Amino acid sequence: MKTMLISxxxxxxxxxxVRYFxxxxxxxxxxxxxxxKKAEALEAELGPSVAALHLNVQDKDSIKTLASSIDELxxxxxxxxxxSSFLTEALEDAExxxxxxxxxxxxxxLTKAVLPKLKEGASIINIASVNALMPTFGSTTHYDASKGAVIAYTRSLAAELAPKIRVNALxxxxxxxxxLDEKNEIRKIFEKRSVLKRMVTSEEVAHALFFMAENTALTGAVIPLDCGYTIG
Ligand SMILES: NC(=O)c1ccc[n+]([C@@H]2O[C@H](COP(=O)([O-])OP(=O)(O)OC[C@H]3O[C@@H](n4cnc5c(N)ncnc54)[C@H](OP(=O)(O)O)[C@@H]3O)[C@@H](O)[C@H]2O)c1
Structure with missing residues (x-):
C-alpha cells in the first residue's frame, strides 16, 4: 500500500x-x-487507512512530532x-x-523534516497558484510572490533531489x-477570463495530484490547472 502525507x-x-487518494x-x-473537529470527522468517516495528525508548519516542534509518527512515505x-488581500500602500511587513x-x-x-522518510522513487508536490503565473485580483502581491517562490523552490529542489525523488508543483x-456564490467579485473576474468560463473543482485538483504522483517521467514541472485562465 502506498503512503502519503498532505498538509x-x-x-x-x-x-x-484525502478522499481521492x-x-x-x-x-x-x-x-x-x-x-x-473537521479532521477528526474526516478521519472517522474514511476509516483506518486515514490518520489525522496535528501540524503547524510555523512550529518546528509540531513538525518534529508529526515526522516522528510517520514511517516511510x-x-x-x-x-x-x-x-490575504491588501493594496501595496496598506501592506505591512508583518503581513x-x-x-x-x-x-x-x-x-x-516540512520538506526538510520529512525528507528522510521519502522512499526511493517517491515524490513531492507543492501547491502553488495560478496567481504566480498571472496577476489576478490586483491586491495580492504578497500572496502571488509567495506562490512564485513555491514554483522556484520546486524546480530547484527537483534538480537537487533527482533521480531519487521527483518534485513538481500544481x-x-x-x-x-x-x-464563492454567483455574486462574488473574485469568481466573476475568474470566470470572465478563463476560457472554460468556470472555476476549477477540488475533485479536478485531486485527480491532477494523483496523475502527478503516479507519472514517473514528471519532475520539475509546474502544471496550471486553471480552466484556461492563463490563456484568457
Ligand atoms: N482555494 C483556491 O482557489 C486556491 C487556488 C490556488 C491555490 N490555492 C492553494 O491551495 C492550497 C489549499 O487552498 P484551500 O483554499 O483549499 O485552503 P483553505 O480552505 O483556505 O485552508 C487552508 C489550509 O491551510 C492550513 N493551514 C493554515 N495555516 C497553517 C499552518 N500554520 N500550519 C499548517 N497548516 C496550516 C489550514 O489548516 P486548519 O484549517 O486545520 O487550520 C487549512 O487546511 C493553499 O496553498 C492555497 O494557497 C488555493
Whole structure:
C-alpha cells in the first residue's frame, strides 16, 4: 500500500485529495492545524487507512512530532497555505512575513523534516497558484510572490533531489467552494477570463495530484490547472 502525507488536509483542496487518494487505496496521513473537529470527522468517516495528525508548519516542534509518527512515505503534498488581500500602500511587513512564513518557509520546514522518510522513487508536490503565473485580483502581491517562490523552490529542489525523488508543483486556478456564490467579485473576474468560463473543482485538483504522483517521467514541472485562465 502506498503512503502519503498532505498538509492542510482540512482545506477545500486537502479534503478532496484525502478522499481521492483513499479511494485509490493509499494510506493517507493528513495534517490539520486549527481544524481539529473537521479532521477528526474526516478521519472517522474514511476509516483506518486515514490518520489525522496535528501540524503547524510555523512550529518546528509540531513538525518534529508529526515526522516522528510517520514511517516511510511515497508522497508528500505541501498544501497548507494562507491568503490575504491588501493594496501595496496598506501592506505591512508583518503581513508579508506572515504569508511567507506559512506559504514558503513552512514548506521548507516540512520538506526538510520529512525528507528522510521519502522512499526511493517517491515524490513531492507543492501547491502553488495560478496567481504566480498571472496577476489576478490586483491586491495580492504578497500572496502571488509567495506562490512564485513555491514554483522556484520546486524546480530547484527537483534538480537537487533527482533521480531519487521527483518534485513538481500544481498551480490551480480559483477553486469552487460554497462561499464563492454567483455574486462574488473574485469568481466573476475568474470566470470572465478563463476560457472554460468556470472555476476549477477540488475533485479536478485531486485527480491532477494523483496523475502527478503516479507519472514517473514528471519532475520539475509546474502544471496550471486553471480552466484556461492563463490563456484568457
Ligand atoms: N482555494 C483556491 O482557489 C486556491 C487556488 C490556488 C491555490 N490555492 C492553494 O491551495 C492550497 C489549499 O487552498 P484551500 O483554499 O483549499 O485552503 P483553505 O480552505 O483556505 O485552508 C487552508 C489550509 O491551510 C492550513 N493551514 C493554515 N495555516 C497553517 C499552518 N500554520 N500550519 C499548517 N497548516 C496550516 C489550514 O489548516 P486548519 O484549517 O486545520 O487550520 C487549512 O487546511 C493553499 O496553498 C492555497 O494557497 C488555493
Amino acid at each position: 492542510g488536509g482540512t482545506s477545500t483542496i486537502g479534503e478532496a485529495a 483513499t479511494q485509490k487505496g493509499w494510506h493517507v496521513y493528513f495534517g490539520y492545524n486549527t481544524g481539529k 511515497d508522497l508528500l503534498i505541501n498544501n497548507s497555505g494562507i491568503f 508579508v512575513g506572515r504569508i511567507f512564513d506559512v506559504n514558503v518557509t513552512g514548506l521548507f520546514r 498551480a490551480p486556478g480559483l477553486i469552487a467552494a460554497p462561499y
